[in-house]
Amino acid sequence: MTALVPLPVVLPLFGAGVTLVLARRPRVQHVVSTLVLVAVLVVAATLVVQVDRSGPEVLWIGGWPEPLGIALVADRLSALLLLVSVVVSLAVLVFSIGQGMTGDDSDAPLTTYHPTFLVLVAGVANAFLAGDLFNLFVSFEILLFASYVLLTLGGTRSRIRAGSIYVVVNMLSSSLFLVGLAAVYAATGSLNLAQLSGRLAQLPGSVALLLQLLLLTVFAIKAAVFPLSFWLPDSYPTAPAPVAAVFAGLLTKVGVYAIIRTQTLLFPDSPLSGLVLWAALLTMVVGILGAVAQSDIKRLLSFTLVSHIGYMVFGIGLATVAGYTGAIFYVVHHITIQTALFLVLGLVEHRAGSTSVIRLGGLARLVPVLGVLFFVPAMNLAGIPPMSGFLGKVGLIEAGLRVGSPLAIVLVVASVATSLLTLYALAKAWNLAFWRTPAEAHETARELSVHQPQLQPAGPRDHVQVRGSVLPSRDLEEARRVISDEESDVDLQQLIEMDALPRRLPATMVGATAGLIGVSLALTVLAGPLFGYAHRAAVDLLDHRQYVTAVLRGGSR
Amino acid sequence: MSSNATLILTAAVAIGCAVYLLLERSLARVLIGLVLLGNGVNILFLVASGPAGRAPILGAGTGRMSDPLPQALVLTAIVIGLGTTAFLLAMAYRSWQLTGHDDVQDDVEDAAIRRLAAEDEASDSFDLAHDVPGGDLPEEEGRAT
Numbered sequence: 001m002t003a004l005v006p007l008p009v010v011l012p013l014f015g016a017g018v019t020l021v022l023a024r025r026p027r028v029q030h031v032v033s034t035l036v037l038v039a040v041l042v043v044a045a046t047l048v049v050q051v052d053r054s055g056p057e058v059l060w061i062g063g064w065p066e067p068l069g070i071a072l073v074a075d076r077l078s079a080l081l082l083l084v085s086v087v088v089s090l091a092v093l094v095f096s097i098g099q100g101m102t103g104d105d106s107d108a109p110l111t112t113y114h115p116t117f118l119v120l121v122a123g124v125a126n127a128f129l130a131g132d133l134f135n136l137f138v139s140f141e142i143l144l145f146a147s148y149v150l151l152t153l154g155g156t157r158s159r160i161r162a163g164s165i166y167v168v169v170n171m172l173s174s175s176l177f178l179v180g181l182a183a184v185y186a187a188t189g190s191l192n193l194a195q196l197s198g199r200l201a202q203l204p205g206s207v208a209l210l211l212q213l214l215l216l217t218v219f220a221i222k223a224a225v226f227p228l229s230f231w232l233p234d235s236y237p238t239a240p241a242p243v244a245a246v247f248a249g250l251l252t253k254v255g256v257y258a259i260i261r262t263q264t265l266l267f268p269d270s271p272l273s274g275l276v277l278w279a280a281l282l283t284m285v286v287g288i289l290g291a292v293a294q295s296d297i298k299r300l301l302s303f304t305l306v307s308h309i310g311y312m313v314f315g316i317g318l319a320t321v322a323g324y325t326g327a328i329f330y331v332v333h334h335i336t337i338q339t340a341l342f343l344v345l346g347l348v349e350h351r352a353g354s355t356s357v358i359r360l361g362g363l364a365r366l367v368p369v370l371g372v373l374f375f376v377p378a379m380n381l382a383g384i385p386p387m388s389g390f391l392g393k394v395g396l397i398e399a400g401l402r403v404g405s406p407l408a409i410v411l412v413v414a415s416v417a418t419s420l421l422t423l424y425a426l427a428k429a430w431n432l433a434f435w436r437t438p439a440e441a442h443e444t445a446r447e448l449s450v451h452q453p454q455l456q457p458a459g460p461r462d463h464v465q466v467r468g469s470v471l472p473s474r475d476l477e478e479a480r481r482v483i484s485d486e487e488s489d490v491d492l493q494q495l496i497e498m499d500a501l502p503r504r505l506p507a508t509m510v511g512a513t514a515g516l517i518g519v520s521l522a523l524t525v526l527a528g529p530l531f532g533y534a535h536r537a538a539v540d541l542l543d544h545r546q547y548v549t550a551v552l553r554g555g556s557r
Numbered sequence: 558m559s560s561n562a563t564l565i566l567t568a569a570v571a572i573g574c575a576v577y578l579l580l581e582r583s584l585a586r587v588l589i590g591l592v593l594l595g596n597g598v599n600i601l602f603l604v605a606s607g608p609a610g611r612a613p614i615l616g617a618g619t620g621r622m623s624d625p626l627p628q629a630l631v632l633t634a635i636v637i638g639l640g641t642t643a644f645l646l647a648m649a650y651r652s653w654q655l656t657g658h659d660d661v662q663d664d665v666e667d668a669a670i671r672r673l674a675a676e677d678e679a680s681d682s683f684d685l686a687h688d689v690p691g692g693d694l695p696e697e698e699g700r701a702t
Binding site for chain 1: 579584587591594595598599601602604605606607626627630633634637640641644645648649651652655656661662664665666
């Protein structure tokens with residue numbers, strides 16, 4: 001069965017090559033990429049069952065003697081995350097086939113979308129299966145590279161603006177990762193995770209602490225943990241809806257997975273769990289306060305994404321079996337639900353032309369099905385019983401109470417408050433976008449735009465005086481352009497009057513979204529077995545002898 | 558373990574210059590900074606590989622072999638760096654096509670705050686010199702910008 005382990009990486013890469021060759025035949029491209037993802041789905045499901053029954057599966061690639069080659073390892077945690085991420089990618093792929101990915105200014109479908117998407121899936125799968133730190137670095141690069149391309153699809157002004165920040169931040173974090181790798185290699189002479197877990201324990205405490213801080217910083221940038229989360233809410237909303245959905249679901253979770261893996265396997269008796277808990281607290285609170293202030297639902301969701309990363313980091317910081325169980329369950333829940341919400345927003349954008357609550361209104365009457373599709377995952381994200389969001393939060397809160405330190409109690413309180421504020425932010429968006437009449441929305445939008453400046457030519461106003469100093473008005477001009485570029489000028493009422501909206505939603509898009517919401521509801525029904533599985537995975541994580549012996553059968557430590 | 562001071566110094570200078578360039582606003586400068594940073598980090602990796610030795614080929618001589626693994630890793634990193642550099646270069650060019658310059662632009666929140674401040678909606682720290690072509694501005698400052 002070890003032959004299954006590399007398939008989740010190899011199949012999408014193979015599919016990427018094939019779809020690239022078939023760039024002129026979009027229909028064949030669709031079929032190929034869907035088939036590839038279905039095959040990976042079957043493989044991942046088999047792996048979950050197999051790994052749960054008989055322990056970690058290990059494959060040394062290239063036939064080198066054991067500690068030298070590249071190891072791919074599937075244990076309970078990685079198999080589960082692999083399965084969930086493939087389910088989510090499949091839903092997003094079907095959604096984007098329905099949408100017919102096009103650039104913003106042309107109707108020609110983008111032929112690069114499918115190959116890049118498959119490369120992204122391969123990168124994510126490789127990250128989950130990586131058995132050594134350098135392979136983890138390479139898989140980060142694979143998925144990041146695909147994400148650079150997907151984020152700047154079409155090369156419009158706003159995407160280039162957001163993309164340049166995203167690319168620079170991630171290149172910087174990759175360089176930092178390399179520094180960390182160099183330091184780890186210099187200190188231990190190995191990059192294999194299983195070997196490292198023995199060797200790092202023998203290092204002096206200060207050296208191990210330095211290595212841990214380096215790796216934590218890198219993964220915190222990827223996972224968007226406060227204060228390293230600044231890049232996320234700005235870059236995700238500009239991307240096309242399916243891209244934003246798959247990023248929100250998968251990319252940050254890969255960072256969370258890397259934190260879980262290194263914290264448990266490499267630095268089990270970490271002196272930094274207090275720091276991690278503080279980071280979790282700030283991530284939750286700052287993230288959700290950002291979300292409350294937003295008027296665009298896409299941006300709002302990007303901030304809730306940051307905020308809910310805090311829950312997973314909370315579980316990791318507790319460093320108990322219950323904490324890790326809660327974190328793993330929450331990761332699974334959050335991947336599905338956040339992706340589903342972004343897909344729903346894609347539907348809203350497609351049907352009503354905007355995702356800004358200032359411009360939307362009356363969606364509940366206009367498109368009732370969107371109301372249901374938005375309401376269920378929104379309530380799930382906010383943690384309304386009995387849905388999986390509630391169960392995940394209860395698991396984490398229970399774990400926090402069992403630890404019982406003052407900081408853990410503070411975090412329990414903060415997580416309840418964050419949950420309530422999430423509910424507030426989402427309910428506000430729900431009320432404004434779905435229950436006002438479009439006419440009311442039009443009134444408000446008009447009132448607001450009275451105060452909005454008209455774009456004026458830069459001619460006579462070359463300079464702006466600010467308390468004695470003079471700024472070129474190009475700055476101000478650019479500030480306006482950034483804003484006006486993000487939002488369209490017409491609201492829903494005007495669009496309805498102009499009859500410029502599509503009459504119906506494509507069934508494929510609705511089907512993919514509804515399917516993913518169905519999966520998230522199934523998580524609620526299957527919460528018992530899933531919690532059991534997460535518990536076993538957490539036990540494996542904290543007692544990593546099984547992992548180490550499975551990887552290093554020859555006993556070469 | 559003894560390390561090579563030349564390599565360490567080279568890496569330090571490269572990374573120092575890179576940080577300076579990364580703080581610039583122009584994407585082209587940021588790009589050069591990232592290239593320098595990548596090279597500096599790669600040199601750092603060579604330092605991590607330990608003292609130099611003969612080529613790591615079995616039976617090609619006697620004496621200490623140098624560690625081949627970090628060199629393989631650095632090669633991978635160089636290839637990845639090449640790809641990202643090319644992508645960023647294309648993006649800087651696209652940004653120049655769209656806006657006429659390649660400065661990294663403000664994000665939406667920054668732009669909103671700056672606009673609100675300039676429009677006196679939320680702050681009184683900005684004051685627009687309305688419709689006066691540099692008239693009531695101090696002469697030399699008006700020219701300077």
